[in-house]
Amino acid sequence: MTPSARLSAAIEVLADIEARRRPAPDALKDWGLAHRFAGSKDRAAIASLVYDALRRRASAAHVMGEAGPRAVLLGALALGRGMDVEAIAGLCTGERFAPEPLTAEERRRLAALDLSGAPPAVAGDFPDWLADDLAAAFGDRLVPEMAALAERAPIDIRVNTLKTERMRLLPELAHLGPELTPHAPTGLRFGHGEDGRGPTLQVTPEFLKGLFEIQDEGSQLVAALTGAGPDMQVVDLCAGGGGKTLELAALMDNSGQIYATDADARRLAPIHDRLARAGVRNVQVRTPKGRGDEPLADLAGKIDLVVVDAPCTGIGTWRRNPDTKWRVRPGALDERMKDQDLVLDRAAKLVKKGGRIAYITCSVIPRENDQRVAAFLKGNRDFTAVDPREVLALAPDTLSERDDLVTPAGLGLQLSPLRTRTDGFYCAVLERSR
Numbered sequence: 001m002t003p004s005a006r007l008s009a010a011i012e013v014l015a016d017i018e019a020r021r022r023p024a025p026d027a028l029k030d031w032g033l034a035h036r037f038a039g040s041k042d043r044a045a046i047a048s049l050v051y052d053a054l055r056r057r058a059s060a061a062h063v064m065g066e067a068g069p070r071a072v073l074l075g076a077l078a079l080g081r082g083m084d085v086e087a088i089a090g091l092c093t094g095e096r097f098a099p100e101p102l103t104a105e106e107r108r109r110l111a112a113l114d115l116s117g118a119p120p121a122v123a124g125d126f127p128d129w130l131a132d133d134l135a136a137a138f139g140d141r142l143v144p145e146m147a148a149l150a151e152r153a154p155i156d157i158r159v160n161t162l163k164t165e166r167m168r169l170l171p172e173l174a175h176l177g178p179e180l181t182p183h184a185p186t187g188l189r190f191g192h193g194e195d196g197r198g199p200t201l202q203v204t205p206e207f208l209k210g211l212f213e214i215q216d217e218g219s220q221l222v223a224a225l226t227g228a229g230p231d232m233q234v235v236d237l238c239a240g241g242g243g244k245t246l247e248l249a250a251l252m253d254n255s256g257q258i259y260a261t262d263a264d265a266r267r268l269a270p271i272h273d274r275l276a277r278a279g280v281r282n283v284q285v286r287t288p289k290g291r292g293d294e295p296l297a298d299l300a301g302k303i304d305l306v307v308v309d310a311p312c313t314g315i316g317t318w319r320r321n322p323d324t325k326w327r328v329r330p331g332a333l334d335e336r337m338k339d340q341d342l343v344l345d346r347a348a349k350l351v352k353k354g355g356r357i358a359y360i361t362c363s364v365i366p367r368e369n370d371q372r373v374a375a376f377l378k379g380n381r382d383f384t385a386v387d388p389r390e391v392l393a394l395a396p397d398t399l400s401e402r403d404d405l406v407t408p409a410g411l412g413l414q415l416s417p418l419r420t421r422t423d424g425f426y427c428a429v430l431e432r433s434r
């Protein structure tokens with residue numbers, strides 16, 4: 001397909017997402033099924049156009065003066081990809097499979113790209129109803145923080161130190177253009193091609209040998225902030241597919257014991273293959289046998305560290321999942337907050353005296369972060385929050401003195417694309433004193 005035809009296809013997919021309120025992956029999949037002539041490179045390039053448009057949906061509509069799929073995509077090409085009017089006009093030729101030529105008004109607006117007077121939710125590309133929550137998190141840096149969260153994310157991997165080292169893997173992946181991650185000592189970072197596609201890392205022999213996992217640098221950093229280390233007894237209470245479990249095992253050098261579980265047995269299923277591939281030997285997977293089953297009942301009061309990688313809205317991952325930012329609803333946030341309270345209470349029962357809970361979310365709003373921690377501490381007087389500056393001391397040198405990462409309420413740490421060039425992650429550590 002020509003670049004122009006890909007643009008037309010992306011407009012079609014965006015129209016489908018809008019008309020039928022569908023998740024972007026479903027709309028893209030259907031488009032692929034209906035257009036089997038399109039190759040994998042075409043599909044990836046179309047997906048990248050669709051996601052770039054969703055990242056800038058509000059600001060692109062504002063500069064174009066309308067919110068239809070064509071306007072949003074054209075605006076996003078200018079705002080996100082930095083394409084000038086002539087470059088965009090060169091794609092919109094009106095020839096076979098190409099979008100119609102630019103109108104005079106479109107040309108004028110693409111040249112001006114005027115965001116002056118745009119409210120924060122438009123300039124920062126986020127849903128209106130979250131404005132107060134996000135302002136509470138970021139204060140007068142709201143718009144730059146949210147604009148950074150509307151950028152495309154790089155692809156990060158975590159080198160599996162149970163099998164290799166970063167500087168040994170680096171040359172093996174040199175053909176894919178890796179860089180060192182800015183902070184995490186086990187991370188490598190990959191950029192995107194001009195069409196927005198990144199390298200397909202999962203098919204490399206190094207991935208199949210378990211030498212690395214695909215994991216955002218922020219996720220790598222918060223796992224280190226938990227303080228997990230050799231010989232500890234650790235519970236990974238929301239293990240899901242095991243992303244954090246694998247890193248915890250590496251931080252513990254395959255010693256001690258990790259008990260990994262999740263309320264949803266289906267989410268846990270992939271963990272077994274991943275543990276085997278990564279050469280992890282210190283994890284017991286405890287799969288719940290049904291509703292109401294407590295697979296960790298024998299561990300009450302015995303655990304050094306409970307890692308709660310809590311279910312959340314995922315606002316901190318909007319760079320990777322821009323579709324979800326327009327789909328998340330207030331009711332879903334309320335549900336997640338209830339889940340977060342439940343999971344923290346469950347964690348409290350497992351911790352021994354002097355032991356800790358590391359509460360992690362990939363969100364940036366206080367209602368899912370500091371406010372959940374504060375509510376937990378109110379109901380659990382035997383726990384106190386560890387000073388976030390003390391937690392930060394576990395971070396790599398580049399971050400260990402970054403007081404600006406401490407949240408406004410002072411209970412935890414907040415990473416974000418603007419602050420740390422990572423996804424948005426929150427981490428608070430709570431210690432049981434008696």
Ligand SMILES: C[S@@+](CC[C@H](N)C(=O)[O-])C[C@H]1O[C@@H](n2cnc3c(N)ncnc32)[C@H](O)[C@@H]1O
Pocket residue numbers: 237238239240241242243244245261262263264267309310311312339342343346
């Ligand atoms: C953010 S995801 C975990 C991601 C995972 N740790 C990783 O690194 O790949 C949150 C998980 O919490 C699980 N969950 C929700 N409520 C729970 C509960 N009450 N107890 C345990 N797990 C729960 C969800 O099923 C989901 O898999």
